[in-house]
Amino acid sequence: MNWNDLKYFLALAREGTISGAGRLLNVKHTTVARRIEALEISLGTRLFDKSRSGYSMTQAAENLYQQVVSMEEKVHTINRQAANQDSALAGPLKLTIAFELANRLIIPKMEKFCERFPDIDMQLLMTKSLVDLAAMEADLAIRMTPSPPDYLVGHEIMKLHHGIYASQEHLHYRPKKTKVVLFQSENKRTDWVKKYAGDSEVSLRVDDVGSMAVAAANGFGLAKLPCFIGDTQPGLVRLDFKIPPSDWGIWILNHVELRTTARVRACKEHLVSVLESQRDLITGNLSNFASDRTD
Known part of the structure; x- marks a missing residue:
């Protein structure tokens, strides 16, 4: 079996529609249909039943699903371990972060990092949905959260005010x-x-x-x-x-298997410094109050 075909199988099983699987994988829906057909021919069995509401797994697909999920996790582990052995301060580095955190706190302070490490290809992923660090969709995350998931490592920089x-x-x-x-x-x-x-x-x-x-x-x-x-x-x-103070804090996080990657470590240290330098702003110690009341 071709692992690339199995990615299409998982996407269609999870999304339930050809178009949804295409969006998830960032490919055309015709590509999804073609790869699913190739996989069915390879296995000699039908994997999905089509209806007005979408695609549902056959019994053969349900029997296959958990094994493919296990394979997917092993592939992610191999990718993370390979990335963890990278000691060069070079290569792509993806940081996922909320819009307002990025625009008001981080982007204005990132120029020095990019100048210091010109061979690191810094990429910001700013989205409302959570980017999956376990699947290597990003290397680092700055999140506003009360408590991060257990599979991520990092620390809380400070509480939000x-x-x-x-x-x-x-x-x-x-x-x-x-x-x-x-x-x-x-x-x-x-x-x-x-x-x-x-x-x-x-x-x-x-x-x-x-x-x-x-x-x-x-x-x-x-x-x-x-x-x-x-x-x-x-x-x-x-x-x-x-x-x-809020129960929510600002956390810097990465997957446990990326903790020693040189470019991740360098960026993490810079981000901690950037946020610490703005502690008074984040904790509300810089504002001129208005004495006007509303009640």
Whole structure:
């Protein structure tokens, strides 16, 4: 069996559609169909039944599935171990990181690293979905999380701190009802809203913390933001409310088998230094408070 064909088998088994498997593997759906057909011919058996809702595994495919998953993990292990033996400060290095962390804290401080190690091909993967470090989709991750998965190694740099922010315009021309900006998933009566915004109304809901900061800066109302975002967003001031530190922290993580790779180690040390140099910003010790209150 060809391992490359087996990758297509796993993708279709997991996604359930030819188009979904194609997106997962970044290939055309016709390529997926062709490789599945080749695998079925090679094995001499049908692996999928097609219906209106998609593709479902036959009994033969179900018998094969766990063995192929085991093979996939062995391939990933071989790749990680090979990468771990690389002692050169050269080659590709993929860092997965949230947009706002990258744009406000990391990218402005990465030029020195790239100048010092010109042979390292630095690549930033900024996405809302979690990139799989176990599958070698990235070498390093900076994540905002309460606790990372056990198969990753690293450490928490510091806890996130939040504040309540508003624009000067909103504070000056205060509406009859305090307005707030919330995430789509938040209930209107969150703890901070009940405590600091009184009988408020939701002016806007968003699914991204950067958009929340921009909305608040443009007069949509109060927003609870990480200090490193609120204090760097033009047009926002932090109200003099005491918000306890979050359970979430900023973590730098990598797979356990990549801990001694030279380029990973060098980048990890640089990132720790970059974040430590901005500790006051992240922990909220740099802002000029607005004394104006809303309740």
